Amino acid sequence: MKIAILGFGSVGRGIAQIVAERDTGLVITAVADSKSGCIDNNGIDPLELINRKEETGLCGEKGITAEYIIENAEYDALVEVTPTNAETAEPSLGYIRLALSRGRNVVTSNKGPIAKNYAELKDLADKNGVRLKYEATVCGAIPIIHTLQYSLAGNKVKRLYGIFNGTCNYILTRMADEKLTYKEALLEARELGYAEADPTYDVEGIDAAIKLVILANAIFGMNKKIEDVEITGINSLTSQALELAEEDELTIRLIGEINNEKGILKVSPRVIPKNHTLVVRDTLNAVTIDTDLAGEITLIGKGAGSIETASAIISDLLFISNCHDGSP
The missing domain is CATH 3.40.50.720 (NAD(P)-binding Rossmann-like Domain)
Structure with missing residues (x-):
C-alpha cells in the first residue's frame, strides 16, 4: 500500500x-x-x-x-x-x-x-x-479504539475510566514517591521532556478531556464537546493531600471517565487504593473498560512517544x- x-x-x-x-x-x-x-x-x-x-x-x-x-x-x-x-x-x-x-x-x-x-x-x-x-x-500505543470497536463487539460498554495523561501520572508518581511539591515534580517533568514548556493542557486535565470526547463521539455515538466534560486538573493538588492518602494505603491519580449509561464525561484527581489496577507508574496510561459480558478489562501501556x-x-x-x- x-x-x-x-x-x-x-x-x-x-x-x-x-x-x-x-x-x-x-x-x-x-x-x-x-x-x-x-x-x-x-x-x-x-x-x-x-x-x-x-x-x-x-x-x-x-x-x-x-x-x-x-x-x-x-x-x-x-x-x-x-x-x-x-x-x-x-x-x-x-x-x-x-x-x-x-x-x-x-x-x-x-x-x-x-x-x-x-x-x-x-x-x-x-x-x-x-x-x-x-x-x-x-x-x-494502547489499542483502546480497536479493542472497543472490534475486540469487544457484542458487549455493551457501561463505562470506561482510567489514566489518559502520562505527564500528570509522572508528576503524581514523583509527588508520592519523593514527597516533592507539585512545582518541583512539574519542573522535573519538564527537564526530562515529559511536560511541555506550557503544561496547561496536561495539568489542567484538558488533554485527558479531549481524549474522552474522541471516545464518546467516535465509539459511543455521543455528540459531546470539550465544554461538556467536567474537568478538574492536578495543578492545585498539594503534597500534603498525597501524604494523607498514603497513611491509609491510598494514592491519587488523575482519572478520566465516560459513564455511557448516564452520558457523563469527567476528569478529576481521585483517591484510589495503592493496589488498584490503575495505579501505574511514571508516564504509563491505563484504562479499564467495564462491559456487561466480558466484565472489566484493563489496558496498560505507553501513552506517548514517537x-x-x-x-x-x-x-x-x-x-x-x-x-x-x-x-x-
Missing part, C-alpha cells in the same frame, strides 16, 4: 523507520514537512529520507507543500501527523478533509480534528468509500491494507 506522510517530526520519522526496518508492505511515495516536500510515486527510500531530514532540516524541495502532495501524489492512505493547533484543529483538519474528498484513506494522530469534527469527517469518509482511522489520538505513536499509526495502516486485500 502506498502512503503519503504529512509531518516529518519525531512521529513521521518513527513511521519511516518502521517502514525501513520491517516488511510491512507499505511504500512511502510522498512526504511533506513545514518547509519542504518530496514525491516519488515509485517509492522513496525511508532511510535516505531520515538522513536528509537530519542533515538539512528538510525532507525534500522547498515549494512542495502538503496541499500539493494531497492533490498530486499517488497514494492509498494519507498519514497526517502535522503540528496542529488543538483549538482550531488546523492545519490537520483541512488536510484530512481534502484527502477524504479525493477518495483517499486517512490515518491521523491529531486529536483536534477527531474531537471537534468526527461526525463530519466520518460522513465524508463514508461518502467517498474510504476509511478514517485515529488509534494514535488516544493513549498512544515510536509508540508510530506503532498505532502502522497498525491502522495495516488494518486498512488488510481490509482492501479482502482479509478481515
Whole structure:
C-alpha cells in the first residue's frame, strides 16, 4: 500500500523507520514537512529520507507543500501527523478533509480534528468509500479504539475510566514517591521532556478531556464537546493531600471517565487504593473498560512517544491494507 506522510517530526520519522526496518508492505511515495516536500510515486527510500531530514532540516524541495502532495501524489492512505493547533484543529483538519474528498484513506494522530469534527469527517469518509482511522489520538500505543470497536463487539460498554495523561501520572508518581511539591515534580517533568514548556493542557486535565470526547463521539455515538466534560486538573493538588492518602494505603491519580449509561464525561484527581489496577507508574496510561459480558478489562501501556505513536499509526495502516486485500 502506498502512503503519503504529512509531518516529518519525531512521529513521521518513527513511521519511516518502521517502514525501513520491517516488511510491512507499505511504500512511502510522498512526504511533506513545514518547509519542504518530496514525491516519488515509485517509492522513496525511508532511510535516505531520515538522513536528509537530519542533515538539512528538510525532507525534500522547498515549494512542495502538503496541499500539493494531497492533490498530486499517488497514494492509498494519507498519514497526517502535522503540528496542529488543538483549538482550531488546523492545519490537520483541512488536510484530512481534502484527502477524504479525493477518495483517499486517512490515518491521523491529531486529536483536534477527531474531537471537534468526527461526525463530519466520518460522513465524508463514508461518502467517498474510504476509511478514517485515529488509534494514535488516544493513549498512544494502547489499542483502546480497536479493542472497543472490534475486540469487544457484542458487549455493551457501561463505562470506561482510567489514566489518559502520562505527564500528570509522572508528576503524581514523583509527588508520592519523593514527597516533592507539585512545582518541583512539574519542573522535573519538564527537564526530562515529559511536560511541555506550557503544561496547561496536561495539568489542567484538558488533554485527558479531549481524549474522552474522541471516545464518546467516535465509539459511543455521543455528540459531546470539550465544554461538556467536567474537568478538574492536578495543578492545585498539594503534597500534603498525597501524604494523607498514603497513611491509609491510598494514592491519587488523575482519572478520566465516560459513564455511557448516564452520558457523563469527567476528569478529576481521585483517591484510589495503592493496589488498584490503575495505579501505574511514571508516564504509563491505563484504562479499564467495564462491559456487561466480558466484565472489566484493563489496558496498560505507553501513552506517548514517537515510536509508540508510530506503532498505532502502522497498525491502522495495516488494518486498512488488510481490509482492501479482502482479509478481515
